[in-house]
Amino acid sequence: MSEPPTLTEMATPINEETTAVTSAANETPAAEPVATVFFGTADTDDGADADTDDDADADTDGGADADTDDDAEEPMPTLEREAPPRPGATMAKSHQWHDRPLALSDHQLVSPIRPSLTPGANETVAPPAVVEPRDGLFVKGVGLILDQTPEDVALTRSGVEIANLEWLLDPAMRLAGRHPRAVFEGETFTVTVTIEARNLTATGTSPAYVVLVPPPGETGVYEITRTREPPSLRDGERGVWEFSVATRTGRLTVVNLTLPEERLVTNLTSNPDLFAFRAYALVGNQEVPSSGISDPVLSIRPDGDTGVAEASLPELYTLAGIEASDLRPSETMAGAWERGVGHETIVAGAVGHLEALRGLGKEEVAAFYAVEGGTGTEEPAASPSSPLDWLLQLFSGLFGS
Numbered sequence: 001m002s003e004p005p006t007l008t009e010m011a012t013p014i015n016e017e018t019t020a021v022t023s024a025a026n027e028t029p030a031a032e033p034v035a036t037v038f039f040g041t042a043d044t045d046d047g048a049d050a051d052t053d054d055d056a057d058a059d060t061d062g063g064a065d066a067d068t069d070d071d072a073e074e075p076m077p078t079l080e081r082e083a084p085p086r087p088g089a090t091m092a093k094s095h096q097w098h099d100r101p102l103a104l105s106d107h108q109l110v111s112p113i114r115p116s117l118t119p120g121a122n123e124t125v126a127p128p129a130v131v132e133p134r135d136g137l138f139v140k141g142v143g144l145i146l147d148q149t150p151e152d153v154a155l156t157r158s159g160v161e162i163a164n165l166e167w168l169l170d171p172a173m174r175l176a177g178r179h180p181r182a183v184f185e186g187e188t189f190t191v192t193v194t195i196e197a198r199n200l201t202a203t204g205t206s207p208a209y210v211v212l213v214p215p216p217g218e219t220g221v222y223e224i225t226r227t228r229e230p231p232s233l234r235d236g237e238r239g240v241w242e243f244s245v246a247t248r249t250g251r252l253t254v255v256n257l258t259l260p261e262e263r264l265v266t267n268l269t270s271n272p273d274l275f276a277f278r279a280y281a282l283v284g285n286q287e288v289p290s291s292g293i294s295d296p297v298l299s300i301r302p303d304g305d306t307g308v309a310e311a312s313l314p315e316l317y318t319l320a321g322i323e324a325s326d327l328r329p330s331e332t333m334a335g336a337w338e339r340g341v342g343h344e345t346i347v348a349g350a351v352g353h354l355e356a357l358r359g360l361g362k363e364e365v366a367a368f369y370a371v372e373g374g375t376g377t378e379e380p381a382a383s384p385s386s387p388l389d390w391l392l393q394l395f396s397g398l399f400g401s
Contacts, residue, residue: 220299
């Protein structure tokens with residue numbers, strides 16, 4: 001009797017042909033092969049087994065470094081980069097960092113001119129105010145009625161004209177709208193001073209003092225006489241004072257100047273204020289006089305130092321504190337240079353006298369007013385003694401009697 005079959009024997013063997021037929025019957029039509037391109041590295045088991053230990057270590061180290069660098073540089077959010085600048089920011093190039101403007105700090109700006117005001121203890125401290133007079137007489141202009149200019153004065157050498165005086169002047173003589181003039185010794189010209197009254201009336205009870213001060217004696221010696229002035233000046237009105245100026249000594253010469261002497265003349269004209277007249281004005285109760293300056297005037301002696309008698313300086317210079325000078329009262333600069341007086345000494349003396357003329361006070365102005373003549377508004381024209389006399393003068397003027 002045979003033994004029963006085992007489980008292995010009971011299993012039906014699979015025939016290869018049957019398997020092939022069954023597979024062919026159950027197959028679906030295969031699709032066309034499609035080429036697929038993969039970017040990057042695929043993490044598969046086969047790739048991991050194929051890599052060697054060295055490649056694995058290299059990939060691990062390189063990947064770690066790359067990840068670390070990416071984490072360190074955090075990209076700026078797009079919204080923050082494209083956001084508009086804050087109100088306290090500036091778009092100037094010097095205040096930009098890449099795409100973002102730098103915000104200005106809230107620190108208080110400090111100016112070198114005004115003291116800084118910090119909150120707290122210094123809060124009540126006010127900056128110093130500039131004190132300027134508001135009431136009184138004010139000089140609005142100083143004019144010259146003199147047509148002759150340096151271009152009209154010829155420079156001669158051995159009797160031959162080589163240039164004109166304008167050729168020797170420093171460019172400073174033309175700055176700030178200046179128009180230099182020239183006057184010969186012995187000539188007379190007129191200077192006008194325009195005055196404006198503010199918040200007052202200049203009459204006989206409140207006299208007005210308007211004076212004209214000459215330039216330093218090193219550049220010319222003049223005599224000044226007041227020839228015209230208004231009898232009164234009300235608030236807001238303007239009046240014109242006129243002065244006659246006589247040129248007593250001309251300091252410059254235009255005959256046979258050497259090249260070094262011409263350079264000295266150019267050096268002297270680099271300071272136009274040394275040749276300008278100054279006008280001062282004040283009223284009885286005005287503490288600080290108002291002042292103005294004219295165009296420069298060049299005083300010239302056409303024939304040098306020949307035949308000129310010595311004289312003393314006019315009284316105007318003594319009132320200004322100019323009692324002596326390095327130049328003699330009737331001497332030209334060329335004569336002083338020949339006598340051995342240094343040009344630097346002459347210029348230093350002229351600048352010192354200019355400072356004295358710039359700082360005249362109320363007493364000096366009143367003294368100048370008395371010396372220059374005239375009575376001004378202090379003594380107006382005599383009025384009729386009675387209304388009847390006034391009527392008689394009025395009718396006589398109307399009927400020509």
